[in-house]
Amino acid sequence: MAYKTIIEDDIDVLMVGAGLGGTGAAWEARYWGQDKKIIIAEKANIDRSGAVAQGLYAINCYMGTRWGENNPEDHVRYARNDLMGLVREDLLFDMARHVDSTVHQFEEWGLPLMKNPDTGQYLREGKWQIMIHGESYKPIVAEAAKKSADKVFNRICVTHLLMDDAKENRIAGAVGFNVRTGDYHVFKSKTVICGAGGASNIFKPRSVGEGAGRTWYAPWSSGSAYGLMIDAGAKMTQMENRIVLARFKDGYGPVGAYFLHLHTYTQNGMGEEYESKWYEHTKEIVGEYIDHQPTPTCLRNHAMINEVNAGRGPIHMVTMQAFQDPHLEEVGWENFLGMTIGQAVLWASTDVDPKKENPELTTSEPYVMGSHATCCGGWASGPEDVSPPEYFWGYNRMMTIEGLFGAGDAVGGTPHAFSSGSFTEGRLAAKAACKYIDDGKAEGIVVSEKQIEDRKQEIFKPLEHYKKYRNEIVAGTVSPHYINPKQGLDRLQKLMDEYCGGVTVGYMTNEKLLNIALKKLRIMEEDLDSLGAKDLHELLRAWELRHRHRTSECVTQHTLFRKETRWPGYYYRGDALKLDDEDWHVLTVSRRDPKTGEYTMEKAPCYHLVGEDEEKENAA
């Protein structure tokens, strides 16, 4: 093979993926490691990469302790409540106690935060959210990362993590290829901070054909954070906890500002309030969790799904009153232009003016990520002063692989971190990574030529495979010897949708279905060795597919393991249609053995920072 090998040696801190988590890590790493070599390897261009490429209109995680608004433990309570009791409270508390310092810095860097004209404080959208003019959110944090990093490698699709050949279970860097030049890139590094983001396009999307790119999470969110870490043998947690979003129909425009700031509300096709109708029904599944305030996101989905299934759709967002106020109308539109432009385009093309009619809502296909109202991700160590022994192994945000850290979607158990919390987690991980190096934990790392060569063969195989067989057929995409990445993605989405609780089956699954899913995923893995890529762009898609496939397998294993329906409205186990606190008030933890491909599943204890009594006191 004539692919040039480019080796970047002696790296101290390597960011794999520089979205909100990765840019936070790169920036902060320079403070704790002023003479350290800090490198970014990013699939796209860090100025506009990741979930925040088009900007954001709100920072969804800000305490406001400065103005006595909330304390970190209040946020822990909120996130725990929303996730039906199961979160890593140590990680959440830690993120929440630092997040304000991140946001205050953003303001100083020039990010336009809206202010309340009466109080001078940041303008609240809701209890945790503040409103921003965030079109340039990503370019601004990218600027910060560039100020700190020694070098940014854009357009490097990282395919694998490198492992130390001298010491079992220790990180040694990462490898990938340049999407433009086709060069093979080897990054030898003492530590790796994985910030490669969550996953869209795992489950079949509602949109078909040309519109398939209009996913809620970005179509380039390829589950690489999970694929990379699982392949390396890192433990994962709560991967069954996929998320379904209630959003404006087809465009998936955000609803947060509509509910919280514009005070719009939902009703069924008959113009009736419907959530309360499903109270008893939901109570049968989840018990007293339905009485929690605010109503957990999944349970609100549950009511919406049931109301539609009962034949009383569509669900509408009642905007006509709020939009009579020109200021609120402006907020409503700018909210889309700031983070989901496609919704504005859709309404323009269909003449939907929310001042004159109430737009439709729908529930999306499921997504796998860890920083929104869901917490899939790696099993990470917490901070020393907060975490119990089961949650602490030396370095904050370090995975169960030595020297491998994570931030944002990569870290499990930390929902509601959002953009600001992900950036903060990056900062925490960077400090810990520098400490790990200073403590001498990364001495004597060896990476064999064999490991480097083997990965190279593997990476470029889809190109070679295609070259070998393409002339066997006259033309077209149908070959008996290969499938292309798009064909593979279609297969993955179909099987995940039908067997693992996607939208076409009403988010329903059971043990039998999940076992079929696993079998199909195993066979699909054999076919992934026969992927054909006709050019470098398809090679990128091939590796994105591999990461999505591995993520899917892990999600299915976890969904099978948890024998209960913990989050109705996200998914249902038809054979265990009840929340079961007796057996399942635990965190699920998995590990895939990189040698055998076998999964080991275990239950980890769920520690709480706040007891029942305190909770009631606080509610009073």
Add this chain to the structure above:
Amino acid sequence: MPTFVYMTRCDGCGHCVDICPSDIMHIDTTTRRAYNIEPDMCWECYSCVKACPQNAIDARGYADFAPLGHSVRVLREEDKGTISWRIKFRNGTEKNFLSPITTKPWGKHIPKLADEPAPSQEMRDSEYLYSEPKYIRMDEGGLHTLESNGLKMKEGVYY
């Protein structure tokens, strides 16, 4: 709305290729101009539209749910620190919006941490991050700990 490129405006500069997070803006080898190679992987994020110096890129709503006859145009001006939008409905209605994108000269107020005084050992041993504790509350208040907030870790407490 996946993007498309107007033939007469594009000069093949490649800015859109450089920025697209989905790697789908490519230069056509015959015309030497850019085009969207994979519309069904376009998030309509407008990164390329904003980056094109010739205003050659536009978006047309996804064929499977968006009727023709609309447009959403944008102008991002970094030197002015603003972004302006013009939405045109199918029925001719027009809406215009203008927002700030930054409050400070670009990048000038982000500190270069390599030039900051190195953190002390005490700072390293603490739970503080750069600029903390000051930036947490913008006063002299310290970091929240379990102790300061009267909390204890308890296993399996239900609520």
